[in-house]
Amino acid sequence: MWSRVKRSPSAVFGLLVIGLLIAAAVFAPWVARNNPAEQFSDGLTIDGRPLPPNARFWLGTDLLGRDLFSRLIYGARVSLLIGVAANAAALSIGTLFGTVAGYFKGWTATVFMRFTDMMMAFPALILAIALAAILRPSLWIVALVIAMVNWVWIARIVYGQVLAISQREFIDAARVLGVPTSRIFWKHLLPHLLPTLLVWGTLGISTTVMFEASLSFLGVGVRPPTPSWGGTINESQSYFLEAPWLVAFPGIGILLTSLAFNLVGDTLRDAIDPTLRGRA
Amino acid sequence: MSGYILRRLTQSVFILVGVTLITFVLLYALPADPARMIAGRSATVETVASIRAELGLDRSIAVQYGRFLSRLARGDLGRSYAQKVEVTELLASRLLATFWLMVGGIFFELLIGLPAGVLAAVRRRSALDRSVMLSSFLGVSAPQFVVGLLLLYALAYKWPVFPLGGYGTPAHLILPAVTLGIAGGGWYARMMRSSMLDVIHQDYVRTARAKGAGESRVVVRHALRNALLPVISMIGLDFGTFMGGVVVVESVFGWPGIGQLAWQAIQIVDIPVIMGVVMVSAVAILFGNLLADLVYPLLDPKIRYG
Numbered sequence: 001m002w003s004r005v006k007r008s009p010s011a012v013f014g015l016l017v018i019g020l021l022i023a024a025a026v027f028a029p030w031v032a033r034n035n036p037a038e039q040f041s042d043g044l045t046i047d048g049r050p051l052p053p054n055a056r057f058w059l060g061t062d063l064l065g066r067d068l069f070s071r072l073i074y075g076a077r078v079s080l081l082i083g084v085a086a087n088a089a090a091l092s093i094g095t096l097f098g099t100v101a102g103y104f105k106g107w108t109a110t111v112f113m114r115f116t117d118m119m120m121a122f123p124a125l126i127l128a129i130a131l132a133a134i135l136r137p138s139l140w141i142v143a144l145v146i147a148m149v150n151w152v153w154i155a156r157i158v159y160g161q162v163l164a165i166s167q168r169e170f171i172d173a174a175r176v177l178g179v180p181t182s183r184i185f186w187k188h189l190l191p192h193l194l195p196t197l198l199v200w201g202t203l204g205i206s207t208t209v210m211f212e213a214s215l216s217f218l219g220v221g222v223r224p225p226t227p228s229w230g231g232t233i234n235e236s237q238s239y240f241l242e243a244p245w246l247v248a249f250p251g252i253g254i255l256l257t258s259l260a261f262n263l264v265g266d267t268l269r270d271a272i273d274p275t276l277r278g279r280a
Numbered sequence: 281m282s283g284y285i286l287r288r289l290t291q292s293v294f295i296l297v298g299v300t301l302i303t304f305v306l307l308y309a310l311p312a313d314p315a316r317m318i319a320g321r322s323a324t325v326e327t328v329a330s331i332r333a334e335l336g337l338d339r340s341i342a343v344q345y346g347r348f349l350s351r352l353a354r355g356d357l358g359r360s361y362a363q364k365v366e367v368t369e370l371l372a373s374r375l376l377a378t379f380w381l382m383v384g385g386i387f388f389e390l391l392i393g394l395p396a397g398v399l400a401a402v403r404r405r406s407a408l409d410r411s412v413m414l415s416s417f418l419g420v421s422a423p424q425f426v427v428g429l430l431l432l433y434a435l436a437y438k439w440p441v442f443p444l445g446g447y448g449t450p451a452h453l454i455l456p457a458v459t460l461g462i463a464g465g466g467w468y469a470r471m472m473r474s475s476m477l478d479v480i481h482q483d484y485v486r487t488a489r490a491k492g493a494g495e496s497r498v499v500v501r502h503a504l505r506n507a508l509l510p511v512i513s514m515i516g517l518d519f520g521t522f523m524g525g526v527v528v529v530e531s532v533f534g535w536p537g538i539g540q541l542a543w544q545a546i547q548i549v550d551i552p553v554i555m556g557v558v559m560v561s562a563v564a565i566l567f568g569n570l571l572a573d574l575v576y577p578l579l580d581p582k583i584r585y586g
Binding site (some may be wrong): 010043088114115117118120121122123124125126127128129131134143206210213214217230233237240241244247248250251254255258259262263266 | 294295296298299302306307370374414417418420421422423424425426429430432433437520523524525527528531542543546547549554557558561562565566569
């Protein structure tokens with residue numbers, strides 16, 4: 001798997017971007033040149049407009065005269081944190097439901113399938129916006145809301161896999177030998193699911209980052225003053241014709257993050273499924 | 281076939297009722313008080329209580345849901361808290377705008393995705409193939425609101441070719457539809473390429489080549505015809521993603537559709553309107569899925585529904 005990733009230039013590019021993002025997020029206080037919350041007196045023009053990119057403020061300033069570069073660096077923290085947390089939650093819930101339904105079959109599976117049918121008919125973004133708006137979100141609530149709408153896809157995929165795996169002899173053998181069900185889950189089923197979970201975990205971060213950005217853009221994501229990429233665009237929306245950099249730079253941040261995880265996830269998927277190689 | 285459709289429709293009704301139940305519970309279990317929102321900040325406790333009683337919000341959630349369902353069975357979605365208008369009327373006034381946006385979006389995603397996918401498959405492993413694949417990744421990774429805002433900046437402000445948002449003429453439709461089309465176009469390019477590669481190695485394509493048909497005739501007449509249909513039938517499954525994208529895109533372009541309605545209703549916790557929008561979207565998604573399943577057997581005679 002690793003050798004395939006190394007041979008694919010797009011996956012290497014993706015890993016590089018992810019590495020840089022993590023570094024920027026972890027070392028934000030050192031990477032960011034200014035305090036992201038500080039409103040600089042020289043951060044606005046005399047008539048109160050934001051500054052375009054210049055030597056002092058690399059990416060320009062926002063409507064309140066804050067340093068956009070520093071805000072974007074701190075924004076990477078929010079995006080990555082939510083991306084990873086929401087996705088980990090979605091993966092766990094999805095794996096639990098998918099495994100239980102796929103392993104026990106019968107009415108458990110029927111209830112499960114009907115429930116996922118229902119969740120699939122849900123307009124996910126509308127549901128998420130409604131929840132986020134009513135709950136007055138913090139970072140963790142946003143992550144939770146995203147996980148609540150994203151787990152269904154994982155559950156469906158895991159369900160299909162478990163259904164196939166539990167037909168195989170080694171599972172029957174374990175059952176006949178009287179291995180406890182919980183041990184069958186952990187020792188016999190889960191290891192077979194790991195490649196799938198790795199692939200969808202990676203691709204899922206990309207979806208999650210975009211989802212968080214959309215929520216923040218609509219003003220129901222992470223609350224200001226916490227800097228987030230979507231939130232920055234939301235704050236600047238009324239002024240973006242005069243100051244397009246306030247949309248373009250955070251937009252590039254979201255695009256690069258999402259692209260990087262997509263490229264890596266896609267290569268991983270090729271690696272675990274040789275029939276897809278060079279095709280999908 | 282008609283038996284199958286009937287069964288699917290019955291199933292859809294149950295799914296729909298489930299969707300309303302979950303939405304209802306979520307909206308009412310959460311700490312938001314619509315009566316207080318309607319009454320306003322300065323209202324007395326008595327006013328809020330009387331509004332609550334008037335709307336039936338003082339009853340238990342089971343009673344409220346029962347009432348909702350019995351009205352729903354008669355096609356009554358209730359009245360908007362904020363606008364004192366029937367929800368069905370509000371929805372009807374917005375549906376057409378969203379319908380056009382979806383039609384436009386689907387048109388552009390196919391216009392972008394299908395030719396790109398075919399070219400990439402025909403010139404497999406070339407520089408062209410690689411750049412199509414990379415662009416398709418860029419397309420699916422770009423957030424719609426950023427694409428929309430930048431398109432507005434470039435093509436409506438800097439070089440004013442199109443109007444700066446709004447609704448009314450075909451020219452208003454182009455930028456929002458392209459915005460929706462760019463993300464979808466990326467997916468369709470990948471699916472089309474993959475579907476073409478499936479077909480292009482089949483025996484009948486080899487036979488066509490062997491009997492001396494020119495390359496363009498082989499690609500268009502033999503391969504494309506068979507590769508296109510499975511991709512087209514995917515459109516129905518797309519409705520869900522579209523309904524999400526519509527909220528964002530309508531907000532960016534000030535498009536007066538269902539998405540805007542949802543957005544406004546959510547901000548003031550106008551529960552009947554939120555329920556209405558969720559239901560319309562769910563119906564669209566279920567309809568799309570059914571459509572996709574009905575198209576399959578037309579394409580592949582091996583699939584038959586009993």
